[in-house]
């Protein structure tokens with residue numbers, strides 16, 4: 023039975039038909055599919071399927087990619103309330119677009135993937151200063167600061183990742199808070215993340231989710 027929902031859900035996502043995707047989810051729930059299975063068997067595999075398509079065809083439709091992550095985030099949030107046991111939250115991150123950067127789509131996709139992986143996401147929006155990233159990470163008790171930068175000058179700029187690294191150093195927070203980056207400039211130069219002082223980077227939402235979960239685990243092990 024689950025298989026047919028998986029097929030219908032994937033078809034709906036492929037057609038970027040959010041209503042149809044939600045209808046599949048609601049029908050599955052009504053037919054007794056557990057919220058846990060909806061998240062782990064329907065939502066997350068659909069994101070992975072979309073990424074596999076995008077890897078083969080870099081020109082794959084951005085709307086499909088975006089919609090998959092949006093639906094994933096929406097459905098996951100609704101399903102979490104219905105889990106039989108409160109899901110174990112893996113950790114918490116703050117995310118935002120770098121200072122001077124107004125590009126928000128990549129960040130939203132990454133947020134959707136993280137929420138589906140049970141990571142709490144505090145979205146600081148766009149054009150976020152280095153101080154704000156660090157202050158928010160401290161006040162929210164986040165293990166990771168995730169910075170999205172779509173332009174070379176916002177990836178490498180003075181009030182971006184490099185300043186965040188300097189602040190983490192100055193405030194003695196490097197063991198407690200890791201720095202992850204992503205966005206187009208990092209795909210062009212896979213070593214750029216090191217130059218801007220980040221701990222890690224990822225080329226897409228699904229890889230970003232996995233990488234950030236690893237960073238959260240690193241922090242938790244180091245500070246245990």
Ligand code: B12
Pocket residue numbers: 084087122123124125126127128129131132168169170171172173174175202203204205206223224225226227228230
């Ligand atoms: C859409 C877009 C816009 C939209 C943004 C709308 C919005 N709300 O986001 C608008 C029209 C507003 C815009 C404005 C501008 N843009 Co623009 N834009 C783009 C475009 C076409 C697509 C970006 C996008 O959304 N991609 C889709 C998402 C899904 O991909 P992504 O962001 O890369 O995210 C994925 C990964 O990178 C990764 N990821 C992303 N963030 C993070 C973060 C972390 C922590 C991790 C781990 C991973 C990760 O996962 C994501 C999901 O898979 C790009 C061209 C391109 N091909 O990249 C130009 C582009 C980024 N823009 C560019 C420019 C120049 C501008 C403007 C300056 C144009 C102008 N003259 O006004 C302004 C700048 C505004 C500003 N201050 O930010 C240039 C940058 C050039 C450069 N070398 O720096 C580009 C590359 C176009 C070009 N070829 O010239 N833009």
